[in-house]
Amino acid sequence: xxxxxxxxxxxxxxxxxxxxxxxxxxxxxxxxxxxxxxxxxxxxxxxxxxxxxxxxxxxxxxxxxxxxxxxxxxxxxxxxxxxxxxxxxxxxxxxxxxxxxxxxxxxxxxxxxxxxxxxxxxxxxxxxxxxxxxxxxxxxxxxxxxxxxxxxxxxxxxxxxxxxxxxxxxxxxxxxxxxxxxxxxxxxxxxxxxxxxxxxxxxxxxxxxxxxxxxxxxxxxxxxxxxxxxxxxxxxxxxxxxxxxxxxxxxxxxxxxxxxxxxxxxxxxxxxxxxxxxxxxxxxxxxxxxxxxxxxxxxxxxxxxxxxxxxxxxxxxxxxxxxxxxxxxxxxxxxxxxxxxxxxxxxxxxxxxxxxxxxxxxxxxxx
Numbered sequence: 581x582x583x584x585x586x587x588x589x590x591x592x593x594x595x596x597x598x599x600x601x602x603x604x605x606x607x608x609x610x611x612x613x614x615x616x617x618x619x620x621x622x623x624x625x626x627x628x629x630x631x632x633x634x635x636x637x638x639x640x641x642x643x644x645x646x647x648x649x650x651x652x653x654x655x656x657x658x659x660x661x662x663x664x665x666x667x668x669x670x671x672x673x674x675x676x677x678x679x680x681x682x683x684x685x686x687x688x689x690x691x692x693x694x695x696x697x698x699x700x701x702x703x704x705x706x707x708x709x710x711x712x713x714x715x716x717x718x719x720x721x722x723x724x725x726x727x728x729x730x731x732x733x734x735x736x737x738x739x740x741x742x743x744x745x746x747x748x749x750x751x752x753x754x755x756x757x758x759x760x761x762x763x764x765x766x767x768x769x770x771x772x773x774x775x776x777x778x779x780x781x782x783x784x785x786x787x788x789x790x791x792x793x794x795x796x797x798x799x800x801x802x803x804x805x806x807x808x809x810x811x812x813x814x815x816x817x818x819x820x821x822x823x824x825x826x827x828x829x830x831x832x833x834x835x836x837x838x839x840x841x842x843x844x845x846x847x848x849x850x851x852x853x854x855x856x857x858x859x860x861x862x863x864x865x866x867x868x869x870x871x872x873x874x875x876x877x878x879x880x881x882x883x884x885x886x887x888x889x890x891x892x893x894x895x896x897x898x899x900x901x902x903x904x905x906x907x908x909x910x911x912x913x914x915x916x917x918x919x920x921x922x923x924x925x926x927x928x929x930x931x932x933x934x935x936x937x938x939x940x941x942x943x944x945x946x947x
Contacts, residue, residue: 584610584788587802589795590812591784592620593932594922597939598810600783605943610805611784612793618784621893622932624775628837629873631775632865636831636881636893637849638776639868641766642933648768651936654779657770660868663761664849668728669856674761676754677725685724691757698722698755716747721755733853736860737883738829746898771868812922814892815908823907826927828892832882834859839875858882895927902927 585607588595596618599609617623621635639662642648651657666673666681674680682694701722710716713734717726730750731742738745754765762769772778795802796817803809811818816826838844848867852859859880866876886892895901905927912920921942923930930938 582804582806584608584806586610586808586810587612587795587806588787588810588812589613589802590620590810590922591615591618591780591789591791592812592922593622593780593935594925594939595620595810595812596780596783597936598921598943599787601940601943603786609787610790610802611787612790612795612802614792614794616791618789618791619777619780622776622780624777626775627835627877628839628875630866630871630875630877631869632835632877632879633776633863633868634833635891636833636879637861637863637868638932639764639769639771640932641764641769642931643766643768644933644937645768647933647936650940651772651779651933654782655772655774658773658869659769660771660848660870661769662763662849663847664763664851664861665845665847666729666733666851666853668853671728673729675729675851676756676761676763677721677729678756678761679759680761681725681729685728694757698725710747712743713745713747713750714742717742717750717753720750720753729853732855733851733860736855736858739883739885773869775869808917808919810919810921812920812925814924815905815912815920815927818918818920819908819911823911824904825888826904826908827896827898827901828886828890829894829896830884830886830890831893832884834880834882836878836880837875838877841876842874844876844878892924894929895923897928 586602586609588599588609588611591611591613595611599611602609622638623634624631625634640651640657664675666675673684679691679694682688686697688694688697698721701724702719705718705723707715707719710719717730734742844864845862848864849861851861859882861881863879863881864876912918919942920926921939922935
């Protein structure tokens with residue numbers, strides 16, 4: 581008999597949800613993570629009384645009532661609504677693109693005037709079948725919005741010229757002809773009171789947890805401890821890149837602590853949409869939880885090219901990478917005792933509600 585039913589590699593939201601559900605079913609789980617904390621990318625570090633999102637802003641939003649009820653069993657959520665601001669060379673615009681944006685940009689007052697302005701710019705450009713991101717964006721929102729609020733921000737984000745990016749990246753650009761600054765269309769939205777750690781701690785409280793563990797360096801040891809492995813790291817790294825490495829985008833975060841400023845920018849998320857700044861956005865964490873403590877903490881977020889050894893944040897889901905991922909999926913079928921999941925194991929960018937749903941689906945599909 582092995583000591584555990586499952587060794588779960590990765591203490592993020594996917595792995596923690598799986599561990600919680602399997603423990604409820606009477607299975608014994610060991611969760612290991614190479615970082616020195618649980619929670620993966622939703623981990624929050626409390627600095628000077630402020631819950632700092634260590635790996636970028638995470639705002640929970642969903643239209644799935646079952647998932648909303650599920651996550652609320654672990655923490656109470658506040659009523660934070662994501663209403664980011666775009667800063668283009670000192671000009672401030674509301675996001676997503678809405679009547680506040682159009683009014684500031686063109687001095688229009690009615691939805692009809694805004695639609696007419698966008699239509700004029702689309703016609704002037706005249707793209708019937710967009711073949712790249714630039715053409716797609718202009719055909720959706722016109723030239724002014726594209727040049728001020730899309731082009732340079734997107735180029736910073738992906739490290740490529742917009743003409744070299746596929747059109748599908750931006751196919752669902754949110755455009756609203758109402759004065760509504762709520763970024764998400766989802767029915768439910770908020771931040772867990774006390775931060776995301778509250779959720780992960782409750783999910784893992786009946787599991788064994790080992791931190792600072794590199795499973796891939798001690799694979800034999802951990803494989804011998806359990807009947808099955810759930811692996812939530814990079815699928816190509818698991819196979820030692822034997823078919824080649826998948827592409828990712830990485831991020832760098834720089835925190836700045838201000839003891840003499842109580843409110844740095846007046847909003848939790850401000851996007852910087854020109855090349856004047858190397859960072860894409862500044863997060864002011866206290867606004868996520870309506871925190872009125874003295875001082876504030878901001879984080880500047882810099883996108884960067886991923887290289888071996890870097891933290892992988894965003895999969896580059898273009899045609900070339902998806903073909904390679906499918907080859908790794910085929911290879912994975914030869915290992916029936918290894919399950920793959922999460923953003924890196926499934927090479928897919930998930931919102932948090934979709935991570936939980938995918939993990940619950942995996943649990944449901946296990947005999």
